Structures are given as C-alpha cells and as structure tokens.
Amino acid sequence: MGKYIVKRFIMMIATILIIATLTFVLMHLIPGSPFEGERTTNPTIQANLEKFYKLDEPLHVQYLSYLKSIVTFDFGPSIKKPNESVNELLARGFPISFELGMLTILVALLSGIILGTIAALRHNGLVDYFAMTFAVIGISVPNFVLATLLIQQLAVTWDLLPAATWSSPLHMILPIIALATGPTAIIARLTRSSMLEVLTQDYIKMARAKGLSPVRIIVRHALRNALMPVVTILGTMLAGILTGTFVIERIFAIPGMGKYFVESINNRDYPVIMGTTVFYSSFLVFMLFIVDIVYGLLDPRIKLHRKEGDA
Amino acid sequence: MNGRKQKKVSSHVKVLQVDNLQVSFRTYGGEVEAVRGVSFDLYQGETLAIVGESGCGKSVTSNAIMGLIPQPAGIIKNGSVVFKGKELTGMTKPQLRKIQGVDISMIFQDPMTALNPTLTIGEQLTEGLRTHKKVSKQEAKQKAIEMLALVGIPNPTERLKQFPHQFSGGMRQRIVIAIALICEPELLIADEPTTALDVTIQAQILELFEEIQQKTDISIILITHDLGVVAKIADRIAVMYAGKIVEIGDKRAIFYTPEHPYTKGLLNSVPRLDLVEEELQPIDGTPPDLFSPPKGCPFTARCPYAMEVCDHVYPFTTTISESHSVDCWLQDKRAKVLQEQS
Numbered sequence: 150m151g152k153y154i155v156k157r158f159i160m161m162i163a164t165i166l167i168i169a170t171l172t173f174v175l176m177h178l179i180p181g182s183p184f185e186g187e188r189t190t191n192p193t194i195q196a197n198l199e200k201f202y203k204l205d206e207p208l209h210v211q212y213l214s215y216l217k218s219i220v221t222f223d224f225g226p227s228i229k230k231p232n233e234s235v236n237e238l239l240a241r242g243f244p245i246s247f248e249l250g251m252l253t254i255l256v257a258l259l260s261g262i263i264l265g266t267i268a269a270l271r272h273n274g275l276v277d278y279f280a281m282t283f284a285v286i287g288i289s290v291p292n293f294v295l296a297t298l299l300i301q302q303l304a305v306t307w308d309l310l311p312a313a314t315w316s317s318p319l320h321m322i323l324p325i326i327a328l329a330t331g332p333t334a335i336i337a338r339l340t341r342s343s344m345l346e347v348l349t350q351d352y353i354k355m356a357r358a359k360g361l362s363p364v365r366i367i368v369r370h371a372l373r374n375a376l377m378p379v380v381t382i383l384g385t386m387l388a389g390i391l392t393g394t395f396v397i398e399r400i401f402a403i404p405g406m407g408k409y410f411v412e413s414i415n416n417r418d419y420p421v422i423m424g425t426t427v428f429y430s431s432f433l434v435f436m437l438f439i440v441d442i443v444y445g446l447l448d449p450r451i452k453l454h455r456k457e458g459d460a
Numbered sequence: 461m462n463g464r465k466q467k468k469v470s471s472h473v474k475v476l477q478v479d480n481l482q483v484s485f486r487t488y489g490g491e492v493e494a495v496r497g498v499s500f501d502l503y504q505g506e507t508l509a510i511v512g513e514s515g516c517g518k519s520v521t522s523n524a525i526m527g528l529i530p531q532p533a534g535i536i537k538n539g540s541v542v543f544k545g546k547e548l549t550g551m552t553k554p555q556l557r558k559i560q561g562v563d564i565s566m567i568f569q570d571p572m573t574a575l576n577p578t579l580t581i582g583e584q585l586t587e588g589l590r591t592h593k594k595v596s597k598q599e600a601k602q603k604a605i606e607m608l609a610l611v612g613i614p615n616p617t618e619r620l621k622q623f624p625h626q627f628s629g630g631m632r633q634r635i636v637i638a639i640a641l642i643c644e645p646e647l648l649i650a651d652e653p654t655t656a657l658d659v660t661i662q663a664q665i666l667e668l669f670e671e672i673q674q675k676t677d678i679s680i681i682l683i684t685h686d687l688g689v690v691a692k693i694a695d696r697i698a699v700m701y702a703g704k705i706v707e708i709g710d711k712r713a714i715f716y717t718p719e720h721p722y723t724k725g726l727l728n729s730v731p732r733l734d735l736v737e738e739e740l741q742p743i744d745g746t747p748p749d750l751f752s753p754p755k756g757c758p759f760t761a762r763c764p765y766a767m768e769v770c771d772h773v774y775p776f777t778t779t780i781s782e783s784h785s786v787d788c789w790l791q792d793k794r795a796k797v798l799q800e801q802s
Contacts, residue, residue, distance in 0.1 A: 351569075358528060358560055361587065374576070
C-alpha cells in the first residue's frame with residue numbers, strides 16, 4: 150500500500166506539473182495583457198509596471214519563477230487588486246466553494262443511491278418509473294436553467310427560501326439542489342442498473358438461503374457490489390461539480406472561488422489564473438486519488454499494489 | 461459401488477414430505493408449469509437424488525422446498541411441503557427465514573459465483589450463525605474455523621480473513637458446503653454441487669458429502685443430471701421428466717431394474733467404459749414445451765413403447781416394490797400383452 154501511494158504521489162506531481170505548464174502556455178497565447186483596458190496606458194508607465202511584475206523578462210525565466218511560486222505555494226499579489234495576495238483570495242474563496250461542492254456530492258450520493266436502490270427493488274413498479282422519469286429530467290436539464298427556475302419559483306414567487314448568497318444553512322438549499330440534481334440522477338440510474346444485475350447473482354440467492362434479513366442482504370451483500378460503477382464515475386463527476394460551482398456561484402452570488410477564477414481570466418490577472426488553476430487541479434487530482442483508494446477498499450479483487458504469493 | 465461401506469438408513473424418521481407440489485412461472489409468453497405434481501418423502505440420514513435433464517423442474521422443486529422461488533413471477537400453485545411436521549408452503553417470509561439456513565440449507569451449482577466477492581469468507585461463514593443463533597463473535601469465529609477444518613481447508617484460521625478470489629474452485633465449493641452446514645441443518649439441498657468442478661475435485665467433494673453424512677446423520681437432496689454422481693452417493697433416486705417424478709426407487713432398483721422407458725433411456729445414454737463396442741444411445745427428440753404440457757404422459761413423443769392411451773391419459777402410479785414405483789402405462793395388465801408381442 151505504501152509503495153502504491155508513493156507511486157501515485159509522484160504521478161500526481163507530474164500531472165500537476167503538466168497542467169501548470171499548459172496553463173502557462175495557454176495564458177500567454179491569449180492576446181492582451183493585464184494592463185490593456187479601455188484606457189490606453191502611458192507606454193512608460195506600462196513598461197514600469199511590466200518591469201515591476203517581471204513581465205518584461207523572457208518567457209522561460211517567467212516560467213521558472215512561476216514554477217518556483219508553485220513549489221513555495223506563494224503566488225504573490227494579484228495584479229488587479231494589488232492589496233490582496235492570491236493566497237488570501239484562495240483562503241477566502243475556497244472554503245465556501247469546498248463546502249458547496251462537498252455538500253452537493255454528499256446530497257447526490259445519498260439521494261442517488263437510495264433512489265436507485267429503491268427503483269431496483271421495485272423494478273418496473275410505480276416507484277421505479279417515477280425515479281427514472283426524475284432521472285431523465287435531472288440529466289437533461291442543465292444546472293443553470295434549474296437554478297434560475299428554482300429562484301423564480303421557490304424564492305421569488307413563493308418566497309420560501311432566500312434567493313442568493315451563502316450566509317446560513319437556509320441559503321444553501323437552493324444552490325445545492327441546483328448543483329446536485331444532475332449528479333443525483335446519474336448516480337440513481339447507475340445504482341439501479343448495477344443493482345438489478347447484482348440482485349440476480351448467485352451470492353444473493355445464497356444470502357437468501359442463509360435466511361438473512363432483506364435489509365442485510367441489500368446493504369451488506371448487494372449494495373457493496375452495486376456501488377462499484379458509482380465509485381468509478383465519482384472521479385469525473387467531481388470535476389463536473391467543481392466546474393459547476395463556478396456557474397452556480399455566479400447565479401446565487403456566492404463569494405466562492407469561481408468568481409475570482411472567471412474574473413482573473415477576463416482580466417489577464419496572471420498570478421490569480423495560475424494560483425487558482427494549480428490549486429483546483431491539485432485538489433481534483435487528490436480527490437481522484439482518494440476515489441482510487443476507496444475503490445480498492447470496496448472490492449478486494451482490485452489490487453492497488455502487487456503482493457507476492459497471492460493466487 | 462463395490463468396496464463402499466454399506467450406508468445404513470436405519471432411521472425411519474420422516475424429515476421431509478412433499479405432496480403434489482405444483483409450481484408455475486408467469487412469463488410474457490404465458491404460464492410455464494415447471495413442476496406439475498411432485499410427491500416424495502425423505503428420511504433422516506438418507507440421500508435422495510433427483511435426476512433428469514435440463515428444464516425438467518428439478519431445480520425448481522428444490523427452490524420451492526427452500527422457499528426461494530423468485531417472486532412475483534413464481535407461484536406455488538398447489539401441494540404441500542412438510543418439514544418435521546411444519547407446513548412450509550403457506551409460511552410468511554419472516555417465518556421461512558427462521559428455517560432457511562438453520563434447518564434447511566442449500567448448496568449451489570457454481571462455487572465461482574455463489575460467494576460474495578467483496579466479503580471475507582470468515583464473514584460469509586459466520587453471518588448465518590450470528591443471525592440465527594445467539595453466539596458471540598468469538599464463538600462464531602471458532603465455529604467457522606471448525607467448519608473449515610471439517611470440509612478440509614488447510615490453515616483455517618488464516619484463511620478466514622481471505623476473500624473468495626484467493627481460493628480455487630474446489631476450495632470454494634468446500635467453503636460453500638461449510639457455510640451450508642455451519643448452523644447444523646437437518647436437511648441439505650445440493651443443487652448440482654459438482655457440475656462446475658473438474659472430475660478429480662468432483663470425487664473429493666462427493667467423498668466429503670459421504671463423510672459429513674456419516675458424522676451428522678443429515679438428510680440430503682441431491683439435484684443432478686450426472687448418473688455417475690448418483691451411483692456414488694445416493695440411497696434413493698427420483699427420476700424427473702417434464703415437471704413430474706416418473707420413477708422413484710432404491711438406487712439398486714433404478715440402476716438394475718428400471719421400469720420407465722425414460723429411466724432406461726437415461727441409463728443407456730451414459731457412456732460405459734466396460735462395453736467398448738457399444739454405441740452411445742441418446743434419447744431422440746426433446747422434452748415437451750411446458751407452456752402447454754401434454755395431457756397424457758409427457759414422454760409419449762419420445763417413447764419407443766408408446767401406446768394409444770399414453771397420448772391421452774397420464775398413467776397411474778404403479779408400486780413395484782415397497783420402495784420402487786413408476787408412472788407408466790406399460791405397468792398396466794392390459795399393456796403387458798402388447799409389450800411381449802412387440
């Protein structure tokens with residue numbers, strides 16, 4: 150296990166390095182610079198500014214100092230908001246985005262698995278049809294459309310829930326519903342189909358022949374096997390939810406990282422672009438690593454490491 | 461069979477009594493009458509083999525006894541299954557669960573799929589015990605180790621922590637047997653327990669059955685289509701065809717003096733090593749469609765001795781000896797003449 154983690158860790162670093170390099174290249178391929186705006190800046194001032202932010206140096210030197218900033222995890226000040234460092238922006242925005250993302254995953258996993266399991270147990274019954282209709286709608290409707298509809302109905306027309314910001318648990322309900330519906334639908338469908346398959350397996354029949362309670366058969370014997378596909382897509386789903394938070398944060402005026410991320414690209418705020426991208430991708434790569442570990446815990450046949458003497 | 465210790469079924473305690481059991485399945489195509497009136501008794505310490513070709517209803521019969529007919533498609537239409545004085549067919553699921561795995565256990569055909577790949581075999585062994593009997597975790601573990609040793613698994617203590625994929629097919633079947641026996645049931649239903657195993661392992665597993673039966677006096681219903689297996693461990697044999705038991709009797713009676721043309725056909729279709737020149741004689745034709753089972757004897761279309769009556773009326777059960785009976789019109793006095801003429 151230790152060996153595997155070390156190996157994975159090296160691969161994670163390589164992945165992040167590639168992402169960082171690509172970001173750097175793409176960033177400098179976009180025309181424009183942080184100092185180009187509607188007003189034309191005095192050439193001398195611009196030259197001085199570029200010198201101050203070391204943008205006048207050759208690209209490979211900039212690249213190296215950028216790599217250094219990643220290793221030391223100090224991205225320096227934002228160009229647009231000079232009184233704030235990138236690290237401060239991350240520290241302020243990320244906890245909120247993280248909260249939104251994790252609550253969404255939690256809600257999606259719980260409701261998706263429960264819905265899918267019930268649908269499988271009531272195969273071709275009323276509950277099954279209802280759940281699968283919901284799933285198709287959930288997958289088809291984009292989260293920003295759903296978000297707007299939710300605000301329109303629940304917040305404006307019926308005035309049940311607050312429409313925006315992130316200040317109390319009540320405020321969290323709408324953004325989480327908007328963001329979690331799609332993943333819930335996907336998880337429900339996956340759970341249902343793999344559950345249906347697992348329920349026909351001999352070991353389920355054997356568990357019945359042991360006289361075990363239905364709850365134990367479902368939870369202990371069936372679900373564990375049926376969840377493998379769900380864990381598999383969890384990795385990519387995480388990426389989807391993370392990028393989804395950008396849109397949802399904007400709609401619900403949530404002061405998370407999404408705002409800074411999008412703004413920084415529009416402003417060519419190089420340090421912020423680098424900081425947020427590298428931070429986000431590191432986070433994602435780390436989550437994928439956790440998913441792989443969970444995979445191995447769920448199914449002992451999947452070996453994360455090679456051990457001698459195993460049949 | 462020679463050289464084998466003569467197993468004595470001394471006891472005449474009736475463990476199981478199946479009477480006119482009828483099981484049907486509702487499908488899109490209509491109702492399949494899988495079991496159409498099966499009756500037999502089973503005594504303590506006895507091995508009854510149910511033989512017949514694929515689709516004759518032998519597995520459905522065993523599932524019905526066990527209360528494992530898939531719902532809601534399958535229904536027990538008629539008949540009774542009495543286990544030690546208790547009627548099983550009308551029982552609710554919670555009532556059945558008190559019997560499943562405790563009093564009646566089942567072994568499945570394919571050991572590669574019968575064990576849950578994500579649970580350790582220790583857990584799969586002990587969970588039945590811990591559900592049904594009030595034992596501590598430690599006691600259950602001890603019992604599991606004992607059971608693994610009984611079925612011949614080396615290093616049982618260490619093996620408990622392993623997962624099914626770390627065992628070979630034969631070992632897995634031994635584990636399945638250990639799981640079935642851990643609550644010390646009185647009846648074991650083995651549904652083709654050796655079909656998926658290779659021949660040398662088959663012999664070992666059959667010997668294990670004999671050994672266990674000698675130790676525990678358990679009754680066994682053995683579902684199989686392999687007459688070699690039957691010859692080795694059965695005491696009595698029931699021959700099933702198209703959802704009915706067409707002949708039932710002592711092993712010797714069935715092997716040496718079979719009366720039903722289907723039984724004769726089955727025995728002739730087994731390759732024999734001692735008769736080199738004789739050709740294998742398959743039974744021509746296929747079993748009838750159980751969507752619309754024939755009114756008369758279902759074997760009529762394939763039977764070399766078929767008579768007019770066979771097509772219209774199902775034959776009565778004729779008792780040949782105390783322990784041998786057959787459903788065939790050839791047993792009728794009026795048919796004897798015809799038989800000798802032909």
